[in-house]
Amino acid sequence: MNRRHCAAAAVTLVCALALLTAPVQAMAAPIPEPAPTVPASPPAPVKKSLEQVRQEIDTLYRKAGAATDAYNLAEEQSKKQSGEILRLTKAIADGQARIAELKSRAGAQAREQYRNGGLPAGAQLVLSGNPSLFLDGVNQVRQGQQAAKGLLTELTRSQEDLETYTKDASLNGAKLEANRVKQAKAKKSINAQIDAAKKLESQLAKEERARLLRMEQDAASTAQSAWLSSGALSDINREASAAGRQAVAFATAQIGKPYVWGAEGPGSYDCSGLTSQAWAAAKSPIPRTSQEQWRQLPHVPVQDMRPGDLIIYHSDASHVGMYVGDGSIVHAPRPGRNVTLAGAGSMEILGVVRPDR
Structure with a gap:
């Protein structure tokens, strides 16, 4: 009898646990959909007085005037730099021609010495046993040395000038490009200010x-x-x-x-x-x-x-x-x-x- 009671109690307990752990489908109340929102009407634009329009137009034209000054200054500087670049370009070409001429003269002197056994003509006369020719040779050697020294000095100076001209041309080219950028920026600003002023005026009766x-x-x-x-x-x-x-x-x-x-x-x-x-x-x-x-x-x-x-x-x-x-x-x-x-x-x-x- 006790066994039957125990078995029945166990079955009852298992059934109760099964009911407790089974998923419960809750019947939630339906959520009402939100009412559609009506967009608020934008505030009516505040109409400017004619005096306000006048002042705004005046400000726009003044800004355009300032930008025009910037444009004109950049244009003037660009003209000067373009002229300077042209001058330097000619100076570079002249310098290159001068260096070529000096190198040709130096080459001619070297070839002459080579033909004379490595000695300039004056040096050969110095080595002569003839006293008269000896004196002439001394003078020619001195003159030749001075001429060679002068040629070397002029060649060095011409090369230095050429380097300076090239650097200056590069610098002016960079400035020219910078001023062109300034001009373009100023031009854009001028047109924007003028167009805005004209638009304001066009809206008036x-x-x-x-x-x-x-x-x-x-x-x-x-x-x-x-x-x-x-x-x-x-x-x-x-x-x-x-x-x-x-x-x-x-x-x-x-x-x-x-x-x-x-x-x-x-x-x-x-x-x-x-x-x-x-x-x-x-x-x-x-x-x-x-x-x-x-x-x-x-x-x-x-x-x-x-x-x-x-x-x-x-x-x-x-x-x-x-x-x-x-x-x-x-x-x-x-x-x-x-x-x-x-x-x-x-x-x-x-x-x-x-x-x-």
């Missing part, structure tokens, strides 16, 4: 563009009035020099011609192209760019300026105009504008330079 032009003129007029009110013009009454009169005559004759960056005339100009060509016409060449004009030409106080002097504008010296008297300048303003007269104080003045003393 016709009447807005007309208002924009009036706002530019009003801003220039306000700045000029403030400059005149400061008393800046009260002491400016000096006469132009003879060269200054010629420069002013040339510059004012270009009024109405379009601004084109990098242009030096005769059909179009950028700001420093106009001033540099005007002074070239007055037989007083000056640097090509406004920044170099500011850096290299003598500075004079504003109150001492006279017609023909150049007024440099903005803190980066990126613009220049020529003072023509009565508080006015002639200048090439920017792309889309023509050479014109403007108030000398209509822009931020950095200083004044004088091309002729």
Whole structure:
């Protein structure tokens, strides 16, 4: 009886364990799918005021002006280096020809000595028993020694010069390539700034563009009035020099011609192209760019300026105009504008330079 009870208990225990260890399939509640998200509407673009557009366009053109100065400077340096490379190339060719000639002369001397048993003609006369021939031989030996020494010295100098010319040509070639890279970079920047400014203008309606032009003129007029009110013009009454009169005559004759960056005339100009060509016409060449004009030409106080002097504008010296008297300048303003007269104080003045003393 006890055995039956034990067996039954064992079976019961095994069944219970089997039920406990069997996998249980839980019936989880279904997870609801997330509701589709509706994208938020982008905020409506804030419409810029016309004054903001004017200032943005002005900034873009000023940046283009600075890049134009960098381009013009690189171009001037490239021209100089190209000319120097041409000069050095000719010097190298001349040097090579000279060395070839000297080597030929040295070879002729060596061959002559070989034919004379290794002795120059003068040395043979020295060994002669004839006193007269002996003296002649001494002189010829001395002359031959001097000639040989001079030939060797000239050959050495020519070879050294040739090495110098070659190094200089290589150096100028590297500088030329560097300036070409600068030009390409500046050109890309110029076009990007001008294209951005033109795009802004093109988005304006016709009447807005007309208002924009009036706002530019009003801003220039306000700045000029403030400059005149400061008393800046009260002491400016000096006469132009003879060269200054010629420069002013040339510059004012270009009024109405379009601004084109990098242009030096005769059909179009950028700001420093106009001033540099005007002074070239007055037989007083000056640097090509406004920044170099500011850096290299003598500075004079504003109150001492006279017609023909150049007024440099903005803190980066990126613009220049020529003072023509009565508080006015002639200048090439920017792309889309023509050479014109403007108030000398209509822009931020950095200083004044004088091309002729």
